[in-house]
Amino acid sequence: MENKIILSVDKSMQLLDILLKSRHPMSLKMLAERSGYPKSTVHGLLFTMMQHDVVRQYADGRYGLGIRLYEYGTAVSESWDISALVHPSLEKLSEMTGAGTFITFFDGKNVISFDRCVGTGGLQVIPEVGMRMALHATAQGKLFLSTLSRSQVLHLLREFGMPAFTPHTITDPEQMLAELDAVRVRGYAIEHGEYRRGLMGAAAPIHEIDGKIQYALGFVGLFRSVTSDDFLSAVEKMLTVAKEIL
Amino acid sequence: MENKIILSVDKSMQLLDILLKSRHPMSLKMLAERSGYPKSTVHGLLFTMMQHDVVRQYADGRYGLGIRLYEYGTAVSESWDISALVHPSLEKLSEMTGAGTFITFFDGKNVISFDRCVGTGGLQVIPEVGMRMALHATAQGKLFLSTLSRSQVLHLLREFGMPAFTPHTITDPEQMLAELDAVRVRGYAIEHGEYRRGLMGAAAPIHEIDGKIQYALGFVGLFRSVTSDDFLSAVEKMLTVAKEIL
DNA sequence: AAATATTATTCGATATTATCGAATAAAGAA
């Protein structure tokens, strides 16, 4: 399993990750330090990626993500082109509930937001488009996890970890499995301050292809509790809209 | 030059390119044929990229671009607009020249300002963010027109018209075509009171993707003439800054 | 249901080449 990996390619991807996380162009020296590889090695990898415009070098010598990645990203997002289809539904749900709404996509491992609509309410903490979301601390994450087998869930939780964002975050795998059972029964997932204190939300499946949920519709906002009338009515509205989209 | 390239990384990028161009998931066999590398080699590269979600494999075994590329693409596009990359350059240029500076975007038809910085000089007539600018009477407009064919230019000029904002405004299409030739030779465009009497400016291309100029950096201010020392030095500074942005 | 064809994956020997530290070049700061 480990030895099938082509190391130079693996290192290249690590560099891209570092550049992504830093959010800023980085010097060769920094890149070498952060990755743990010698400068010359890093240089060679960066040089190669530069030939493909996957990495670019600025006038001051620093390196950053290249234009080509934008092209790739666009190509990937086009393959989900249900965005145009569902955006009106997002707006509708935002208007009805006042909460921020968004659509996520699941590839079996990552939950990524690809469309969103800000609500009318005050605090808006809905994920940016393109952001990867925590599996264990968001309604979307739990919804998608609920479609997986016990072993798959445990594997993913181990891989990504279960950091406690708030005191409400579920950090115990067994507890999570129980929660996922509840999600399966309920048909949708809820999140009560597990990611940000006081923020609550829910997520419902949209597109099911042979049993696999591909997308989720969700909302997040400030509610008194997950049993309050306004929250429950928002959930109802979400389910209605999700059913319309199918 | 050739031997500095790390082959396995290079091959990986080739595979991404093939996947991008095909616009559809591809089988290992196809990928091997198209790339010209043995199946086992291709498999190893794909497997490695899969670990990073840069490539994904579908249930039927075919391979496609991975969700991670979307994340990268989003990060890259964010680095384009206003904040991170360009704005500091705008401020720098404003400070150096004293003139108002701005960045425009061209979609093939409209020139739209999407970031600006007021200068230290007195009169400031730089476009608001989101404003569409005249094609025939601004440096930006002429710069973008210079990238189009004769027929495209004539078509656009006919569509939008060539109203005379000042006595210096070019109102004759043929005269404009001659001006555009000059722009192409010069590499940047200048504007001498064609939009507002006494206001002069220039625009330089920033981002060229396969020959197409996507953005332009420009300044506008009060100068004695387009041949005066202060104007020419401002042009020089603009070109320097534009080159830094690349 | 069995047989066949097609495609994905694994394996192991080999030579290629990625790697690394050190040297050099280039750019910035003092």
Place this chain on the structure above:
DNA sequence: TTCTTTATTCGATAATATCGAATAATATTT
């Protein structure tokens, strides 16, 4: 200028990517 920092190049060596062939897993046909 000189000194410092950072990027780039170089070359010997060990590591490993590569390749063809074998095997496993699907899909298709009979």
